[in-house]
Amino acid sequence: MNIVQLQYFLTIQSYMSFSSAAGELCITQSALSKQIKSLESELNTLLFNRNKRSISLTPAGEEFAVYANKLLANYNEMISNMKKHELLEKGYLSIATIPVMSQYGMTSKIAGFAAMYPEIKLDLAEKENDIIVSMLRNGEVDVAFMRTNYLPEGLADVYPLAEDYLVLVVAEDHPLSPLKAVDLAQVQSQKFIFLNSTSGIYTTCMEECEKAGFTPDVLFTNSRIETIMELVAEKLGVTLLMNQVARYFDYPQLRIVPLTHPVTSTLAVVKPKNKQTTESIKTFMNYMLNSIVIYFTFSFTWHEFL
Numbered sequence: 001m002n003i004v005q006l007q008y009f010l011t012i013q014s015y016m017s018f019s020s021a022a023g024e025l026c027i028t029q030s031a032l033s034k035q036i037k038s039l040e041s042e043l044n045t046l047l048f049n050r051n052k053r054s055i056s057l058t059p060a061g062e063e064f065a066v067y068a069n070k071l072l073a074n075y076n077e078m079i080s081n082m083k084k085h086e087l088l089e090k091g092y093l094s095i096a097t098i099p100v101m102s103q104y105g106m107t108s109k110i111a112g113f114a115a116m117y118p119e120i121k122l123d124l125a126e127k128e129n130d131i132i133v134s135m136l137r138n139g140e141v142d143v144a145f146m147r148t149n150y151l152p153e154g155l156a157d158v159y160p161l162a163e164d165y166l167v168l169v170v171a172e173d174h175p176l177s178p179l180k181a182v183d184l185a186q187v188q189s190q191k192f193i194f195l196n197s198t199s200g201i202y203t204t205c206m207e208e209c210e211k212a213g214f215t216p217d218v219l220f221t222n223s224r225i226e227t228i229m230e231l232v233a234e235k236l237g238v239t240l241l242m243n244q245v246a247r248y249f250d251y252p253q254l255r256i257v258p259l260t261h262p263v264t265s266t267l268a269v270v271k272p273k274n275k276q277t278t279e280s281i282k283t284f285m286n287y288m289l290n291s292i293v294i295y296f297t298f299s300f301t302w303h304e305f306l
Contacts, residue, residue, distance in 0.1 A: 005039045006068045091120035091280035096132045097145040103248040113287050120280050129200030136272045147200045148266045156270040164242040166263040167256050171235045177255035184212035191219040191237035205240045
């Protein structure tokens with residue numbers, strides 16, 4: 001007994017005609033009859049009642065049909081699943097991320113994915129938010145980790161991971177350091193040290209200061225958060241950062257002060273709409289969305305990527 005014989009049997013059952021089934025299967029009627037007789041001989045029972053005008057299933061044939069359908073369904077499922085492995089073995093994945101992988105626990109998760117799926121080649125690029133938007137628009141990246149505040153609507157499928165919120169970071173002996181919360185208007189006389197203007201956070205900070213009624217006096221911008229924290233610790237100015245980012249570096253000579261009017265930002269993994277969803281993309285998305293545990297306050301949503 002083999003899969004081909006099962007397919008032949010079920011095709012005959014569907015048409016209840018050897019000639020019609022032979023036409024569907026593109027074989028001769030005699031070849032089809034020979035295969036069914038071989039199957040009946042192996043089972044030592046008749047599967048079809050045959051006469052000159054029609055055929056019908058025997059009781060054994062009806063029971064056999066139930067098993068044949070199950071076996072063929074399992075076979076097709078197996079072939080489909082094995083095909084996924086074949087596709088993964090040829091996999092390639094281009095990933096872009098804003099420079100916060102470590103702060104949000106993504107580095108270890110990507111490493112875990114690479115270990116679990118060594119057959120998928122990963123090309124990982126760390127870029128600022130606006131550059132990632134351009135890469136998504138031009139189809140230069142398969143998936144990206146980014147803040148969604150400035151992601152153009154309709155450009156990508158968005159799968160939120162968590163929300164973070166903006167905080168003020170000052171030196172430990174700064175006059176504002178003892179406060180439980182601060183209104184941005186209270187810091188308008190301060191000198192600011194921000195992330196580079198290409199970062200989404202820079203745009204957020206500038207906009208929020210404008211909403212508070214002032215244009216910030218930006219002393220420095222820098223691409224490295226560690227440098228910004230050190231400059232603030234040296235009392236050259238203050239900065240605005242996302243809470244999790246600020247707390248990750250844990251400088252003892254700095255103080256983190258929440259804002260009285262929270263400014264939130266959503267961190268998400270996104271997939272460009274103009275990209276075909278390959279098996280590698282689907283596997284990566286499911287892995288990340290079901291394994292990342294964000295360890296700070298605000299929501300986290302589990303997903304399954306389809």
